Amino acid sequence: MGIELEETLSRELHEVAGRLAVPPMPALPAHDSSGGRRPSSRTWVPPVLVAAATIVVLAVVGLLAAREGGHDLQPAPSPGPTVSQTPSRAADPDPQPHRGKIQDPDGSMPRTGPGVTVTLADAPEKVIGSTELDPNVLLVHQQDIRAVMKAMWEAGATAVTVQGQRVVSASDITCEGDTVIIDGVPYPQPFRISAVGDQDALLAAIDGDPYLTVYRQQAADPAISVGWDLRSEPSITAPAYDGVLDLDAGPRRD
Amino acid sequence: MLDGDREPATGADAPTFEEYAASAWPRLYRTAYLLAGSHADAEDLAQQTLVQAFRTWDKVSRADQPAAYLRRMMTNLYISGRRPKSRGLELLTDAPPEPRPGGGSALEDRLVLWPHVASLPPRQRAVIVLRYYEQLSEREIAETLRCSTGNVKSTAHRALKALRAALGSDTHEGEEA
Structure with missing residues (x-):
């Protein structure tokens, strides 16, 4: 068992690592390379300064938000603390521009009503097999799912589900190889994201989202043809969220 | 030895940081993913490692094995970075407290x-x-x-x-x- 366990471990680690879609390396700080390989200190901003500047900006934004939205400030759904971005699609300008629109922030009530469903799918195998492009644009990533969820929440969705599972601010959505894990449950593609809410507002928000616009362009491109489907539905049922809500660092309702 | 075949030669024609980082990135990222367990955390970890390597590049590039140097940076970042908050933040872990329903994917x-x-x-x-x-x-x-x-x-x-x-x-x- 000892040897076998170690062999399995080695095989699985290599399998997990080998299957990863490695994102492009982040841009490195620009520097004057004429003087040799030591980066010029002028172009290097110490992380402490970056952190300090970030804190100042966040504080100002927070103050403004608190002042403007004070009358209906409620916990808003957070798409998660970290969202890795695929540079080939539009960058997300502001992850939480519409705090306070959510009426049922903790998802403890089931919801039924009209809404819309977006289905995201990887490009057909034929295209993936023959492409010369970065295969990442042919696959659905967690940030694509998050972008749809975000647009739905911005449109005032009263409930959002992914693969029929209710998702809330505390939901954990991560890519794991070719599956996406939502609150611990792995799902294969295609990914169905549904929202209960005002259909016109939902369609407008999804239509107007810059990230999703790029996604749809890529879906329409025969060389990419990553899957996109959007439909209105007369009745969508979102079950109550059944996971834990008690996060130390999560939003709370008093 | 980390990625021996793709590791740039050291010595007289030592690589610039950019060259080295570009060649080391995929492997760095894969190891970071195995440590951190999610794409977002892996990117953070691999980037932090590169930032550290960038700041001490004189030292790193003179090392016999820059790869081993980076590996040590990354492992230390991972272990020390995890310590204070590993129990506090439930987000972005692969083993949430909810029971996993049966019938996962293949x-x-x-x-x-x-x-x-x-x-x-x-x-x-x-x-x-x-x-x-x-x-x-x-x-x-x-x-x-x-x-x-x-x-x-x-x-x-x-x-x-x-x-x-x-x-x-x-x-x-x-x-x-």
Whole structure:
């Protein structure tokens, strides 16, 4: 068992690592390379300064938000603390521009009503097999799912589900190889994201989202043809969220 | 040795930081993913490592094995970065407290140990990744973690024991280490 366990471990680690879609390396700080390989200190901003500047900006934004939205400030759904971005699609300008629109922030009530469903799918195998492009644009990533969820929440969705599972601010959505894990449950593609809410507002928000616009362009491109489907539905049922809500660092309702 | 075939030569024509970083990035990212367990955390970890390497590039580029240097930076960032908050933040872990309903995907069924690796404490996880993915010897792991080989042995032993126990409870084989 000892040897076998170690062999399995080695095989699985290599399998997990080998299957990863490695994102492009982040841009490195620009520097004057004429003087040799030591980066010029002028172009290097110490992380402490970056952190300090970030804190100042966040504080100002927070103050403004608190002042403007004070009358209906409620916990808003957070798409998660970290969202890795695929540079080939539009960058997300502001992850939480519409705090306070959510009426049922903790998802403890089931919801039924009209809404819309977006289905995201990887490009057909034929295209993936023959492409010369970065295969990442042919696959659905967690940030694509998050972008749809975000647009739905911005449109005032009263409930959002992914693969029929209710998702809330505390939901954990991560890519794991070719599956996406939502609150611990792995799902294969295609990914169905549904929202209960005002259909016109939902369609407008999804239509107007810059990230999703790029996604749809890529879906329409025969060389990419990553899957996109959007439909209105007369009745969508979102079950109550059944996971834990008690996060130390999560939003709370008093 | 990390990625020996793709590692740029050192010495007289030592690579610039950009050249080195570009060649080391994929491997760095893969190891970071095995340590951190999610794409977002892996990117953070690999980037932090590159930032550290960038700041001390004079030293790193003169090292016999820049790769080993970066590996040590990354392992330390991972272990020390995890310590203060590992119990506080539930987000972005691979083993949430909710029970997993049965019937996962084919991938999940096939990988019997990887899900349990994610629940190991950071140090044990680091030893497992260095040993079974990077294929380092106990002495190299000890150098990476700046501890004794005895410590590496006992940490690895504890990790394997935990994995075996987790596996046993999965399959009801109930094998005791």
